[in-house]
Amino acid sequence: MKPKSKNIFWEHGNVSREDREQVNAHRGATIWFTGLSGSGKSTLARLMESALFARRCQTYVLDGDNVRHGLNRDLGFSPEDRTENIRRIGEVARLFTENGSIVLTAFISPYRADRDMVRGLMRATDFIEVHVDCALEVCEQRDPKGLYRKARAGEILEFTGISAPYEKPLSAEITLHTDGNTPEECIDQLIDYLEANGYLTQLPETAEV
Amino acid sequence: MKPKSKNIFWEHGNVSREDREQVNAHRGATIWFTGLSGSGKSTLARLMESALFARRCQTYVLDGDNVRHGLNRDLGFSPEDRTENIRRIGEVARLFTENGSIVLTAFISPYRADRDMVRGLMRATDFIEVHVDCALEVCEQRDPKGLYRKARAGEILEFTGISAPYEKPLSAEITLHTDGNTPEECIDQLIDYLEANGYLTQLPETAEV
Numbered sequence: 001m002k003p004k005s006k007n008i009f010w011e012h013g014n015v016s017r018e019d020r021e022q023v024n025a026h027r028g029a030t031i032w033f034t035g036l037s038g039s040g041k042s043t044l045a046r047l048m049e050s051a052l053f054a055r056r057c058q059t060y061v062l063d064g065d066n067v068r069h070g071l072n073r074d075l076g077f078s079p080e081d082r083t084e085n086i087r088r089i090g091e092v093a094r095l096f097t098e099n100g101s102i103v104l105t106a107f108i109s110p111y112r113a114d115r116d117m118v119r120g121l122m123r124a125t126d127f128i129e130v131h132v133d134c135a136l137e138v139c140e141q142r143d144p145k146g147l148y149r150k151a152r153a154g155e156i157l158e159f160t161g162i163s164a165p166y167e168k169p170l171s172a173e174i175t176l177h178t179d180g181n182t183p184e185e186c187i188d189q190l191i192d193y194l195e196a197n198g199y200l201t202q203l204p205e206t207a208e209v
Numbered sequence: 210m211k212p213k214s215k216n217i218f219w220e221h222g223n224v225s226r227e228d229r230e231q232v233n234a235h236r237g238a239t240i241w242f243t244g245l246s247g248s249g250k251s252t253l254a255r256l257m258e259s260a261l262f263a264r265r266c267q268t269y270v271l272d273g274d275n276v277r278h279g280l281n282r283d284l285g286f287s288p289e290d291r292t293e294n295i296r297r298i299g300e301v302a303r304l305f306t307e308n309g310s311i312v313l314t315a316f317i318s319p320y321r322a323d324r325d326m327v328r329g330l331m332r333a334t335d336f337i338e339v340h341v342d343c344a345l346e347v348c349e350q351r352d353p354k355g356l357y358r359k360a361r362a363g364e365i366l367e368f369t370g371i372s373a374p375y376e377k378p379l380s381a382e383i384t385l386h387t388d389g390n391t392p393e394e395c396i397d398q399l400i401d402y403l404e405a406n407g408y409l410t411q412l413p414e415t416a417e418v
Binding site for chain 1: 214215216217218219220222223224228229232255256258259260262263264265267268269271275279280283293297300301303304305307308310330391393394396397400
């Protein structure tokens, strides 16, 4: 007689999103930071990741660094390609979210239609739009990558805030003012939002697997 | 004086892949199942997910269900689109792997060049090619989706194994024979492989975060 499998399987068979969320002790979600260049999206995404990791949450940061040279390497900067860029980012965010992770994205994403498209890919409560609000003058003064200078000199065309529009969110889940608060204060506000809305529910460790 | 942040941040700042792997107590990797239609790829991927979840590993199953209608909805079945389909799947697998998850993919992926392209996206030890080896006659007898019948009737053109080639892996990390072993036995072999090669290192819970 052949031996039975040495391995224990998850008693309910297929692993569901809810199973993962119970073990992770938090819900999956996409926290979509949107705002001008220099407003602090990447800084907040990384700091938030750090705060969530300290709480043992499963997180994932999606930004230009990990998609432009990989998944979206075939895309340029035409209007169609920009939309396709955001669409694929949204689809990847959805996959991670449905797998129970808290996704943190950091893209200017200046158009409402694009952001709403991503929102439409997910369950209503999965998408948390965070308006990283910072006065243009402050962003331009920071100019961490020297992009505003180039845009003013006409070396970059269609630069958001200078020569291309930024469409502010009309009903973001939360707005963070990075020109009046420290990054840490913004993170406190965002964590408060997640806690108040049940995303960080600390389930008791009852999941006997 | 403004209060300091209420939140604790991860003491090392940016969260690295190694940080996640230590907390997860296993390594990130992509387990790439390849084989004929009906060979058992999806069954093994789901069963493996269940076995790994029971060990509290972070896993992710990528199969036709979650990419064809989402990320790859713009792709058809031309040779170029098939290659782009596998490329994007590989890129998504890489993102999850670098985030510390064990990814389980279930695609026929009949061409060596495509599988090697995905392998080339990752660190050498990140990609575990699993040849799900099953005699064509057995696959055709199972025919869970009735596809072989349609292919024999000429209703499906270029069907792998019937009217299109399947290029067997030349140096898969592991070969599972699903025509001579139960799925559970195959999972045992695969878990043994992961354990023997240090993927499931059970680190002590020392990571004080």
